[in-house]
Amino acid sequence: MKVCPFCAESVQDAAIVCKHCTRTLPTPPVRTLTPDEQRRVTRTNRVMLATGAVLALIALVMVISAAVEPSALPSSVQGDDLTQLVDRVGQPDHDTSSEDEVPRPPFVTRILTFTPEHVRVVYRANVQMGAPPPYTGTWTLVGYADTMTNQRLEAAVARRRLATRARLAR
Numbered sequence: 001m002k003v004c005p006f007c008a009e010s011v012q013d014a015a016i017v018c019k020h021c022t023r024t025l026p027t028p029p030v031r032t033l034t035p036d037e038q039r040r041v042t043r044t045n046r047v048m049l050a051t052g053a054v055l056a057l058i059a060l061v062m063v064i065s066a067a068v069e070p071s072a073l074p075s076s077v078q079g080d081d082l083t084q085l086v087d088r089v090g091q092p093d094h095d096t097s098s099e100d101e102v103p104r105p106p107f108v109t110r111i112l113t114f115t116p117e118h119v120r121v122v123y124r125a126n127v128q129m130g131a132p133p134p135y136t137g138t139w140t141l142v143g144y145a146d147t148m149t150n151q152r153l154e155a156a157v158a159r160r161r162l163a164t165r166a167r168l169a170r
């Protein structure tokens with residue numbers, strides 16, 4: 001378990017999105033410095049590293065925002081983001097929701113996994129905080145991730161990977 005830096009709740013180590021506050025969790029550093037390298041890092045460098053980490057986080061948030069595709073039509077006409085995806089590519093290999101967790105997290109998330117394509121799609125229930133299920137028709141896209149690396153995927157990349165399924169589903 002790790003602790004979400006935004007809401008301080010515990011989340012799974014592999015989580016890419018906090019199930020409590022739905023924010024995207026920072027990705028872990030690629031490697032840590034050796035003791036020798038650490039000694040050589042000056043105070044100035046530490047400040048620069050911290051600034052870099054903040055900028056990286058801002059960049060990540062911008063990527064997430066860009067990945068979210070707002071619906072052009074009202075949801076009553078088109079179905080929610082999740083329904084649209086399943087209509088297009090068929091049922092996922094795994095479908096998990098935090099709605100049945102006890103206690104239910106304040107923001108409910110649902111994750112569809114397409115195993116062969118290594119695509120994970122994250123949705124949140126677009127309802128008032130603490131509202132009870134069902135959340136049908138409210139699933140709003142948060143973003144995509146690669147199931148192998150847990151890194152964020154751009155929408156175009158996720159769409160390309162799911163294109164084969166999209167053809168089969170028709």
Ligand SMILES: [Zn+2]
Pocket residue numbers: 004005006007008009018019020021022023
């Ligand atoms: Zn959180």
